[in-house]
Amino acid sequence: MDSELIFKSVLDEYQRASRNFNDYHSYHEGYAVIKEELDELWYEIMMTGNKRNMELELIQIMATSMRFLTNLIYKYGDHNGKRN
Secondary structure, eight states: OOHHHHHHHHHHHHHHHHHHSOOOOSHHHHHHHHHHHHHHHHHIIIIIOOHHHHHHHHHHHHHHHHHHIIIIIHHHOTTTTOOO
C-alpha cells in the first residue's frame, strides 16, 4: 500500500469516527481511546500475527490521533490551531 492510499484510508476512518462518535472531552479520554487502539494492535501482534488486522489497527491509531489533535489540541490549544 503506498502512502497516498494510507492517507486516504486514515482520512476515511477519521471521518467515519467523527460522524459516529462524539468529540473527545478531555486529554484523558483521547489518550484512553488511543491506548485502546494500541492495545488492540498489541493483541494482533502477539496473538494472531494477522497483518491485515494490524494494518486496520494502525489506521485507527492514526485516525484517533488526528481526532485528538482536532478535538482537543487545535480546538482548545493556546496556539489557535497553529503548530509550534
